[in-house]
Amino acid sequence: MNNILNQIGIENYIFxxxxxxxxxxxxxxxxxxxxxxxxxxxxxxxxVNLLFVAFSTYHQDAQGQVFVFFSMAxxxxxxxxxxxxxxxxxxxxxTIDVGNLKNLKG
Amino acid sequence: MIRIPxxxxxxxxxxxxxxxxxxxxxxxxxxxxxxKPMHSAIYLLICFTSITGHYLLLNSQxxxxxxxxxxxxxxxxxxVFTIMLMNLNKENEVYKPRITRLGAIVTFCLMCLxxxxxxxxxxxxxxxxxxxxxxxQSIKVLGKVLLNEYMVPFEFASVLLLVAMIGAVLLSKxxxxxx
Numbered sequence: 001m002n003n004i005l006n007q008i009g010i011e012n013y014i015f016x017x018x019x020x021x022x023x024x025x026x027x028x029x030x031x032x033x034x035x036x037x038x039x040x041x042x043x044x045x046x047x048v049n050l051l052f053v054a055f056s057t058y059h060q061d062a063q064g065q066v067f068v069f070f071s072m073a074x075x076x077x078x079x080x081x082x083x084x085x086x087x088x089x090x091x092x093x094x095t096i097d098v099g100n101l102k103n104l105k106g
Numbered sequence: 107m108i109r110i111p112x113x114x115x116x117x118x119x120x121x122x123x124x125x126x127x128x129x130x131x132x133x134x135x136x137x138x139x140x141x142k143p144m145h146s147a148i149y150l151l152i153c154f155t156s157i158t159g160h161y162l163l164l165n166s167q168x169x170x171x172x173x174x175x176x177x178x179x180x181x182x183x184x185x186v187f188t189i190m191l192m193n194l195n196k197e198n199e200v201y202k203p204r205i206t207r208l209g210a211i212v213t214f215c216l217m218c219l220x221x222x223x224x225x226x227x228x229x230x231x232x233x234x235x236x237x238x239x240x241x242x243q244s245i246k247v248l249g250k251v252l253l254n255e256y257m258v259p260f261e262f263a264s265v266l267l268l269v270a271m272i273g274a275v276l277l278s279k280x281x282x283x284x285x
Binding site: 004005006007008010011012014015016018019020021022023024025026027029030031032033035036038039040042043046049050053054056057058060061062063065066068069070072073074075076077078079080081083084085086087088090091096097099 | 123130172202211240251271274
């Protein structure tokens, strides 16, 4: 089986992942809605996962894919806990605007 | 060195990659840009699906299926249910002040510039890629690697998921003391 990277090139995957990661950072900085911030974090995680798989193919090694598997498990746990926190914030404050969460400000 | 793909005689795989990449980037941007959270969720779903397409293109079938099940099946359902549960599908979100938004855009451009420049100037990648011909990404091989070398992290992942489940139930339970 010939290597798929012969036709595409690893650098195109690197650029795609970098731009996807930067879009995620942009979303975290740009929006105030906490759910959108959450989705941006998911986009960043996916960008890194994609790069892991690309490099796993580049080195012809299974370890990168195992790492992606673990990062997916952590992402699932993170989303479950984070959305539960969002629900309880919404119950207490009637908003999930991150600009309003400033009770800890001195 | 960067190899600029020639679009005149691109192979089908290059065309598929370009289409998938454009879909991924566009829907990721629309996730952030669209006003309604539900539209953002739908765009994010398309983004994850196209990333699954990338995994299939790289011939990693196991991760493509796991991505399909975990991200599109589980995480998106959670997000969509939360949006509907909190009745958040309104467009009354106040934007951040203009200076903050400008700062976000500048940060985006600078980060793209710095990271891409860094990867361009890092160690150049040789043009030819080695192919050992050895099977390294089928479910059989991945299962052996996962349960031989990564046995302990694998078990800890299950503990982590259990703790996350208990934590989510505890956090979202209604408190009875605040009547």
